[in-house]
Amino acid sequence: MGDGNGSGKGKSVSYDVLEDVPPTKVGEIIEGELVVNPRPASPHARAASKLGGWLDGPFDEGNNGPGGWVILDEPELRFAGTGDALVPDLAGWRRERMPRIPNTPVFSLAPDWICEVLSPSTYRWDRGPKMRVYARAGVEWLWFIDPLAEGLEIHRLQEGQWRLHEVHLGSGTVNAVPFDAVPLNLSRLWSR
Template sequence: MGDGNGSGKGKSVSYAVLEDVPPTKVGEIIEGELVVSPRPASPHARAATKLGGWLDGPFDEGSNGPGGWIFLFEPELRFPALGDALVPDVTAWRRERMPRMPDVPYFSLAPDWACEVVSDVTQAWDRGPKMRVYARAGVEWLWFIDPLGEGLEIHRLQEGQWRLHGVHLGSGTVNAAPFDAVPLNMGKLWLW
């Protein structure tokens, strides 16, 4: 099992190992290595919940916003060509790529946007191996939210490389791509 300190390169495990991960943990296969993490702590879960609440109305339902997206909390993403299985905190697909929500146990269609709420336990994996997998899978936008450091970091995939698109700290209001049509009051993410 991974501990957040290795690259996992050269190792390979099958998706079957995920069935043995206890429900109190999150199991992922990242660059060929099984990584088991604890369920999110309260600041982490609260930031993801508040973010989802902000995104749902204007971007998923189209209420006071442009719509056009489908959002999910902690879906399992399996990329068979890569051999990886990831569980991002929040993801979204543009409706033109996924018009309706399929009834499936996991998704093999890469999302257009993924958000990782980082913690001391997950940060090394989120910002290293998982970030590389998201790039190889073709995820266009990747956010990192740090609830304890009160920060939002936005990356965009361009020509196969992550480019830092913006960093926002504190509790101000920001227009955060790709959801810049509706301002985000970041202070609401840190209320826990």
């Protein structure tokens, strides 16, 4: 079993192994390897919660914003034919692609946007293997939030490759694509 240190690399595992992951951990299958990490620490959890709260009103519900999105916390993603089972911190689908949320614990339709909140235990997985899987699945936008460094990186998939689109640091207000219709005050995301 992978523990975030690369043990078990190259061995393929089945989805059944996820049933044995304790509820105090997050289990994923990334490029054929079971990766089990602890639940996030408070700066990570706060950044994800605050971002989800900010997105919900204007983008998911359409309150004081354009709507048009389905935003979910920690959905399990299993893309056809890959064997991967990934759990991003947040994911969003444009409503024209997912007009209704399916009654299922697992999503096979690739999101249009994913956000990973970086932590020491997940950093190398988020910025390496998971990035590759998201690119193969065709996710258009990928955000990395680093609550300790107080930074937001925005990547866009172009011709199958991730391109760094924007980097925002500190506590300013930004218009972060694809949610640039409503300004985001970055200081909301950082634990104080």
